[in-house]
Amino acid sequence: MLDPESLYSANANNMQKSVIRELLKLLTTPDIISFAGGLPAPETFPVEGLRAAADKVFRERAAEALQYGTTEGDKELKDQLIAFEARQGLRLSRDELLVISASQQALDIVCKVFLDPGDLVIAGRPTYLGEIQAVQSYRASILGIPFSGGDDGFDMAELRARFANSKRAGKKVKYLYVIPDFQNPTGICWSLAKRRELLEFSYENDLLVVEDAPYREIRFLGETLPSLYQLDQDGEARRNVIGFKTFSKILAPGTRMGWIVGPPEIIAKFVVAKQAMDLCSNVFTQAWIAEYLRTGAIYAQIEETRKLYRGKRNHMVACLEKHMPKRPDLRWTSPEGGLFLWITLPESIDTERMFARAIEKKVAYVIGSAFYFDEPQGNCMRLNFSYPSLEQIDLGVRRLADCVGEELGGSD
Ligand SMILES: Cc1ncc(COP(=O)(O)O)c(C=O)c1O
Known part of the structure; x- marks a missing residue:
């Protein structure tokens, strides 16, 4: 047996x-x-809006929507995503975007591309369980950083101390994983000062920043703060931030659809990693969501x-x-x-x-x-x-x- x-x-x-x-x-x-x-x-x-969008895809783009697609993602959807992100002040081109099967896939892709067994990822204590699972499955570990008493981001002194210790121990930290907007599980939102400080820390230490932002649009009190991606783009533009977004919380999680934003060379590497995973994300759903976005009803x-x-x-x-x-x-x-x-x-x-x-x-x-x-x-x-x-x-x-x-x- x-x-x-x-x-x-x-x-x-x-x-x-x-x-x-x-x-x-x-x-x-x-x-x-x-x-x-x-x-x-x-x-x-939005059941009715989604039904109308699906009908339209069947009527007008069925042959294309039921066919294999590119790994990079549907061009129409990418253009809609560029417009969606532009409303938040982001400037993106198609090669800075990768359509994915929701953000859990992004968590896996980033591990696959960057982690060797024994590597470290810096993340919050506590942090999203799906990230812990992804990192564990590549035999890497998480260097956990506690949040400050003010609930405004990491305790930055702890970040510096723990990072220095891990370096002394000969460990390689590959990236910082953060959820600055309404973190899962705590709901904490990082202050602007802490966002800037974290970015500065990543520049000083040549670290990649992975900004997971499934809840960014679900702000119901206070003012929207710039994302880390945006702060880098509008500031020093060192291009060391990649962002994960998803339709799970702003549309419907059953669509299993999301996107990564990042520098073209990293996106190109992610495309190769994704080819071996699923060839392409669900082509019909990409056309369907593009159609729904085109109506503008999402806002x-x-x-x-x-x-x-x-x-x-x-x-x-x-x-x-x-x-x-x-x-x-x-x-x-x-x-x-x-x-x-x-x-x-x-x-x-x-x-x-x-x-x-x-x-x-x-x-x-x-x-x-x-x-x-x-x-x-x-x-x-x-x-x-x-x-x-x-x-x-x-x-x-x-x-x-x-x-x-x-x-x-x-x-x-
Ligand atoms: C922080 C965070 N990242 C990623 C995900 C995965 O979401 P999805 O794969 O549905 O986009 C979740 C889901 O709750 C989450 O809270």
Whole structure:
């Protein structure tokens, strides 16, 4: 009998399951209120607009849309993306763009192209789980940098100290991975000063910056800040930033469509890496989204999404304030955009241990430790506010507050 275990590559043996995807499988009971997923609200999907766009593609471009396409991506879609990004002040040409099968593919491509086993990637502590998985599958490691107390970006002194230590230890840092706009999982948005400082640090140390920005357009409070890509383009133009964007949170995640922006020579290398992965991203979907973008409806639709999420976020924060035990070591972030907030509980509470109690009370969250590459912090959790209804947010937060109260009652 074939024993596949004996054949797996070292890379495959280093792959880890996604805790979130495993948790989501547990949540089949219909009356569980889930703050665990990262799902957009389905009412934000522009079903009628997308239906009309699909009809048009079938009528006018069917032969092309059902055929193989180029790895680089559909020219019409690229032109629409250039116009979309221009509204945010970015100047792009087609060869600075690569159409991808949503941003998770970008995370894999960048690892494939830049990482050798043993290399390091600098990322937040905590950071997006999908990035941890991607880096692990190439037998590289993450050098985690804590966020500053002001929730405005990395603790820059820690960044400098940890980077210097890793250099002394003979480790090679290949890139910085950051989510400056409403980070997953914390919801933190980097200040302009910290964005500038990070870019300066990358220039000083000849580091590539990977800016993952799936939530950038989902700002519902405050002023939009320039992306790292933009700061570089409008400043020294050293061309060391690559940006990942996706239609998952601004249109519909089922489209599995996104784009990378970066210097043409890096994009060309990514094209070669992508050729071996999937030849090209779904050609019909590219034509379909291009058609939808051409109508211009996406801008009003994103505005509606922002409004909806602003209400849900405000409601979740208000419910936390109302129901959670009041103590200085129990706090949460109050994000100005995105889909998530992050709760830090008293140190005596382990959110992994508390999870069974939460499921009993029919509420779910993602345990904070899932977002750490190493030395996880056990007293945190991520809550999603985009998917549940206002009523579910209220009831779910009450249930969660009961869990926390019981944990504290048992341990204090
Ligand atoms: C920071 C970040 N990057 C990438 C992704 C992957 O998104 P997608 O592949 O749907 O574009 C997510 C999804 O939640 C995310 O939060």
